[in-house]
Amino acid sequence: MTAHVEPLGYWSEKIVVVTGATGALGQAVTTQLAQAMHTQQGSGAVIAVSRLRSGLELLDDAVRTSLTPNGTSETDSRVILAPVSVSDPKQLVGFAGGLAQRVHHIDMIVHCAWQQLPLQPLTDVSAKQWDSMWQVNVRGTLLLLQALHPFLKQSSAPTVVVPMRAHDESSDSSPTPPTPPTPPTSPNPPTNPTPPTSPPINPATVRIHRPLVRSYYGADAIAHAALTAGLSVYRREFPALTVHQVDLPAMASRARGVTHPGTVQQASSPDSVARALLQWVTANPAATEHGQSGS
Numbered sequence: 341m342t343a344h345v346e347p348l349g350y351w352s353e354k355i356v357v358v359t360g361a362t363g364a365l366g367q368a369v370t371t372q373l374a375q376a377m378h379t380q381q382g383s384g385a386v387i388a389v390s391r392l393r394s395g396l397e398l399l400d401d402a403v404r405t406s407l408t409p410n411g412t413s414e415t416d417s418r419v420i421l422a423p424v425s426v427s428d429p430k431q432l433v434g435f436a437g438g439l440a441q442r443v444h445h446i447d448m449i450v451h452c453a454w455q456q457l458p459l460q461p462l463t464d465v466s467a468k469q470w471d472s473m474w475q476v477n478v479r480g481t482l483l484l485l486q487a488l489h490p491f492l493k494q495s496s497a498p499t500v501v502v503p504m505r506a507h508d509e510s511s512d513s514s515p516t517p518p519t520p521p522t523p524p525t526s527p528n529p530p531t532n533p534t535p536p537t538s539p540p541i542n543p544a545t546v547r548i549h550r551p552l553v554r555s556y557y558g559a560d561a562i563a564h565a566a567l568t569a570g571l572s573v574y575r576r577e578f579p580a581l582t583v584h585q586v587d588l589p590a591m592a593s594r595a596r597g598v599t600h601p602g603t604v605q606q607a608s609s610p611d612s613v614a615r616a617l618l619q620w621v622t623a624n625p626a627a628t629e630h631g632q633s634g635s
Contacts, residue, residue, distance in 0.1 A: 349380050349382065350376075350380075350622050351373060351376040351380055351382075351384055352377060352380035352381065352383075352384055353382045353383055353384050354373075354447045354448060355384065355445060355446050355447050355448075355495075356373055356384070356385075356386050356387065356447060356448045356450060357389060357446055357448070357450070358370045358373070358386055358387070358388055358389065358449075358450045358452060359389040359390070359426055359450070359451050359452055359484065360390060360452035360453030361388035361390045361396065361399060361452070362388075362390040362396060363453070365588075365613060365614060366388070366390070366452035366453070367399055367402070367610065368610040368611045368613070368614035369450050369452060369617065370386050370399060370403065371402065371403050372614050373418075373450075373618070374386050374406075374417055374418040375403075375406060375407065376618075377418045378407050378416070378418055385418050385443070386418055386419045386420070387420045387422055387439070387443075387446075388420065388421055388422060389422045389424050389426065389435070389453070390422075390424075390453075391423065391425035391426075392423070393421075393423040396421040396422075396423055399419070399421075400417055400419055400421055403417045403418075403419050404417045420442060422438075422439075425480075426453050426476065426480035426481070426483065426484045427475040427479065427480040427483070432487040433487060435487065436491075439488075440491075444491075444494055445491050445494035446488055446491035446492055446494075446495060447495045447496075447497060447498065447499065448495075448498075448500070448501065449484070449499070450503070450617075451481060451500065451501065451502045451503070452503060454477055455472060455473050455476045456560060457473055457558065457559050457560060461558055462558045462559060462561075462562075464558075465558060465559045470559065473560075473563055477563040477567060478567050478570065481502070481567055481570070481571075482574075485574055489578070492581065493578075493580075498580055498582065499581070499582045499583075499584070499621070500571070500581065500582070500583050500584070501583075501584045501586065501617070502567070502571065502583070502584065502586070503586055503617055504564065504585055504586065568585065571583050571585065584620070584624065588613055
């Protein structure tokens with residue numbers, strides 16, 4: 341397999357917003373972007389967004405340390421901290437207003453703010469879980485794009501990257517969704533032929549690390565469908581935009597310990613997932629949905 345070669349200086353001048361920056365994936369993405377920008381010695385910057393101010397400060401310290409062994413407050417981390425909740429419209433408006441004082445444009449949003457519910461049937465999802473998931477995963481994503489649209493329009497190559505978290509069904513030891521009961525067979529079954537099923541997504545292009553057809557289950561399936569529809573509409577209204585929806589490999593994190601008990605040890609590290617995600621973006625300039633070329 342041919343190794344991925346990152347375009348020379350790809351990140352050097354990029355202005356990248358990373359949401360969910362204090363989560364496992366967001367931290368890894370932010371750190372790796374800052375390291376690339378530091379190495380390439382351009383004017384690029386990472387805008388780290390999270391509702392957890394203390395977590396952002398710890399992230400900034402960790403990034404500085406990763407750039408220089410004796411990283412201090414004088415070390416240029418290339419990270420701009422933005423304590424903002426993507427589910428709060430007022431905070432997003434304030435964020436955009438403050439951002440205008442720092443940058444003229446945004447080249448890319450890597451949207452890592454995503455709440456995954458435990459693996460459970462749709463009928464078991466509580467109203468509180470519904471509200472929380474919808475506020476962050478769907479409403480929050482679209483509000484974020486709305487707030488940052490003026491900045492994306494100023495970029496020569498505006499890009500939105502949405503790492504998707506699906507439930508694993510084959511190569512991981514994730515819980516298997518309960519199989520619905522088979523309805524009783526009619527004594528006189530209909531003679532109409534069974535309609536053909538849609539071909540599966542090409543596994544070789546879906547999974548970053550290893551082939552696996554992805555599947556969304558329960559409430560996640562609804563959030564995923566709604567977000568995909570919203571991104572599709574936004575892309576039609578803003579043709580210059582490139583959108584990448586990339587299904588992630590199973591990632592070891594505290595959240596996975598809750599949603600997929602007993603599977604963390606078999607999962608990939610956040611660093612390796614972030615590295616593969618960023619390599620995917622640099623190697624695939626055209627818009628994609630789950631690793632497949634978009635129109």
